[in-house]
Amino acid sequence: MDELADTVYANGEFLPQTYISGAYCIIVVTSQRQDFKSREYVEKYQDARAKYLGDPAKGKIYRLKARCALSEFNLRKAEYQIRLYSEAGEQVAMSSSRSLKPLTCEQFSNFMIRW
Secondary structure, eight states, X not given: OTTEEEEEEEEEEEOOSSOOTTEEEEEEEEEEEEOTTTOOEEEEEEEEEEEEEEOOOTTOOXXXXXXXXXXXXXXXTOEEEEEEEOTTSOEEOOTTOXXXXXXXXXXXXXXXXXO
8 A cells, every 4th residue: 555654764964063972873653553444543653763873973974874664654644753862872962853861771672673
């Protein structure tokens, strides 16, 4: 179906304002599940994948290229976020940051295993 997808491709660049030790990004997709018989949206769905980036240096443009396989989601109802973290689990502020919240060790492990 044209409305469904199971993969997200992210391409872009960022310019760190500070050195980030052990950086990784998390790509988050929020959508709604649809009942295939009734065609009604039945629940909210969120999935995420992490990608290790290394140690981006201050003032050097870093190119991000990622492919994330996820559970099937509805394209029309999807929202996407890219979050950047240090190896210590501290979120790095970006121009698109809504709020900063560190990952727990369990969340980090879960995202890395599923990547």
